[in-house]
Amino acid sequence: NxxxxxxxxxxxxxxxxxxxxxxxxxxxxxxxxxxxxxxxxxxxxxxxxxxxIDGVAPEITIEEKPKSDARKVEQRIANVLVNNSFYEILTLAFYGNNLLEKMEMPTDNSSQIIVKNPLSEDVEIMRTSLSPRLFEVAERNIRNTKNFRIFESGNVYSLQNGKKVEEMRITALLVGDDFFSAKAVAEEILNSFNMNYRIQEKLYDLSFAHPGRGAVMTAGKDANVKIFEIHPRIAKKFNVPENTSIVCITLKPFENLLARKPKMENFSKFPAVDFDISVLCDTNLQVNKLIKGVSKISSLIVKAEIESVWRGEGVENGQKSVTLSFRFQSDERTLTDKEVKKIEKDIIIDLEKKGGVARF
CATH class of the missing domain: 3.30.56.10 (Phenylalanyl-tRNA Synthetase; Chain B, domain 1)
Structure with a gap:
């Protein structure tokens, strides 16, 4: 003083x-x-x-803002993708008719939001899908490498009943990787939410989707992951390999799955028996129907999965070959040959009832 x-x-x-x-x-x-x-x-x-004068830092309490459920879902899925060799990209939330025409997407869609004063023709429409810009980035990068993975998270915009709607999505593009690579990524995403899921063959009414290689994987009530290979015609336009696939996720339904905790169960001490079989069926038959309800045949069936679907050489037009994988196991004893043979026979009979003819 x-x-x-x-x-x-x-x-x-x-x-x-x-x-x-x-x-x-x-x-x-x-x-x-x-x-x-x-x-x-x-x-x-x-x-x-x-x-x-001695400097004294002020006492400030910084409280971390809690993450929203939407952000938690986005981060969880993004972490799975990064761990599977994906690179995250960031593109403009707009595109133009030129890109839509190249993707063979409609340019006069009534759900599109048009920018009144665009800086250029390339940014006159607010995006309704993340896919076009992903293809654009893939086309630029394909010059240096033939196999890579990219994804983007962001809002898509549309008009619904006269109202402007934003929807948060993540779309991943697997350049040079086929449908089954996309399926493996989708499975890991759903497993990160500790959910059992159902897979159903689905043919998407999208210009850039392959007409015969698509599926939807559903967990819970509404959460789903769409997977499909791209159409060969679109692949050629963007100079990417034909065996390129897409994983598309709408984030909102996954918010209800955040609180789920993993459930554990003991491993069986007794050996398992694996049984693989290929069946011929009508090309329009949804392959998930072949394994639906198969657990009712025997309580010893602990796994039933679709391994592959083949159309082409060696298979008649109008048909497809589906390879299925089953696993039998008991928690109480080693299975006998007689038990295994009976389950295999019952599975074949069940498949034939559903329209699948076993190939031997």
Missing amino acids: DDIVKILEKLEFVITEITTESMKVSVPYFRGDIAIADDLTEEVARIYGLNN
């Missing part, structure tokens, strides 16, 4: 009242620049010297 008083008095300020915590100061008439208490502080600091 003594130092402060001396400095102020030398500057011709008059101290009218002083206490241990404050003082009243009369400002000389010629110091019109002094209006508030902070001005006096600056005067004292200027004379005393800032280098003589």
Whole structure:
């Protein structure tokens, strides 16, 4: 306080009242620049010297803002993709008719939101899909490498019943990887939410989707992952391999799955028996129907999966070959040959009832 008083008095300020915590100061008439208490502080600091004042950091409590459920879902899925060799990209949320025409997507879609004053023709439509820009990035990068994986997360925009709607999505493009690679990625995403899932063959009414290689994997009530290979015609336009596939996810339904915890069960001490079989069926038959309800045949069937679907050489037109994989196991004993043969026979009979003819 003594130092402060001396400095102020030398500057011709008059101290009218002083206490241990404050003082009243009369400002000389010629110091019109002094209006508030902070001005006096600056005067004292200027004379005393800032280098003589020890710096003290203010005490600030920083509270981390809790993440929203949408952000948690986005991060969880993004982490799975990054762990599977995907690179995240960021593109504009707009595109133009030229890109839509190249993708063979409709340019006069009534659900599109048109920008009134676009900077150029390439950014006159707000995106309704993340896929076009992903293909554009893939086309530029295919010059350097023939096999890579990229994804983008972001909003898509549309008009629904006259209202503007935003929907958060993640779309991943597997350049040079086929449908089954996309399926493996989708399975890992769903497993990260500790969910059992159902897979169903689905033919997507999209210009850039392969007419016969698509599926939807569903967990819970609404959460699903769409997977499909791209149409060979679109692959040729963007100079990417024909065996390129897409994984598409709408994030909102996954928010209800965040609280789910993994369920554990003991491994069986007894050996398992694997049984693979290929069946011929009508090309329009949904392959998931072949294994639906198969567990009712025997409680010893612990796994039933679709391994592959083949159309082409060796298979007649209008048909497809589906390879299925089954596993039999007991928690109480080693299975006998007789038990295994009976289950295999019952499975073949069940497949024939559903339209699948076993290939031997």
